Amino acid sequence: MANNVLKISDLKIAYGGIQAVKGIDLEVNEGELITLIGANGAGKTTTLKAITGTLPNCRVEGHIEYDGKPIKGLHSFELVQRRLAMVPEGRGVFTRMSIQENLLMGAFTRNDKVGIADDIDKWFGIFPRLKERATQMAGTLSGGEQQMLAMARALMSHPKLLLLDEPSMGLAPIMVERIFEVIRNVASEGVTILLVEQNAKLALQAADRGYVMESGLVTMHGDAQQMLNDPKVKEAYLGEG
Template sequence: MTTTVLKIAGLKVAYGGIQAVKGIDLDVRQGELITLIGANGAGKTTTLKAITGTLPECRVDGHIEYAGQAIKGLGSFELVRKKLAMVPEGRGVFTRMSIQENLLMGAFTRNDKQGIADDMEKWFAVFPRLKERAAQMAGTLSGGEQQMLAMARALMSHPQLLLLDEPSMGLSPIMVEKIFEVIRSVAAQGITILLVEQNARLALQAAHRAYVMESGLITMQGDAQQMLNDPKVREAYLGEA
């Protein structure tokens, strides 16, 4: 039986009187690529931030379990040490540091110098644009290059679970295809991924299973390929009647 890496039960998030997440259940099993799709404001990013403890002042109820341990209330730095990494919406690269320095920051929990060097070369091979600009300040990169860097930096921590929040946002169609090519490649290496994405078609094509979120609730879940052919999903998220 496949191990459950992430289990969420009855998760609720409230900002003052606003209930952003209204009691959801979600699980991610080892080696899966799971996508969470939905319109803007559905609660997708709030869900990821609840998992990683990066929400502003709010009330979080429910159970969040990672690798068999309850993690609600743990700091994000503690989660990185436990091999849970997140690429946030907006990338969040260290703009005044070089590409190489950003990647080294991704490996701050590690002390295997040769392994870190090997991994840097590994991800440079996946993202050749980054290798060409290794000494360049991250703030001077294009949006697509910053997204590549944010992903490579997270992967330098050797995550058991990688959370991706809107990786295609604001990118050109060519760069979106490249980012999804990398996501599929990372998943093929056995890294478990939970992907929040507005490009529902590409997300469903890449994923094993999917959850649909509307107004803070999970309204649909199942096999991603079957969802691609579901009339309700096609009409609401793929722009097809």
């Protein structure tokens, strides 16, 4: 039997009279890389924000379970303490802190100083640009460098579940390839990942399973490789057909 890390049942989200998410079910099992694809406005980011409790005033109905326990109503810092981390759309780095300080903030739930130092060295090895700019303010970095930092900062918390919201948005193609290489490597190390991504082809190529979201509904889900070859997915999201 699959070990659910995240289980969403009949999730509905409304802003005033606007129903942004209309009753979706979604599961992420331990060790999986799951992708949620769809057009702008489909409800993907809203779904991630509902998981992390970071939505503005709205009505959230349904069930969200993480690691077998309901998490609706918990604060973001409580989720990080439970080893659930998110890299938000737009990166969300601490712009007036240095790269080094941002990474230390990612480890605020930990007290193993040697392990934290080792992890900073690890991410500096994976992202040499960050090492070169370790004392530089994060706000002065390029978009790609900020994305590297946001991912490294989230992974400093040793998450059991990592949520990634549009990690390739606004990046040059060579940087997109680098970010996806890191996503695949992190997944291969056993970190469970839920990836929201507009680049459907890269997302499905990296994922174990995929969900398609349209107008607040999940309209398709299944094996990612099969979805890559599905005529409807090809036409709507891969520019093929």
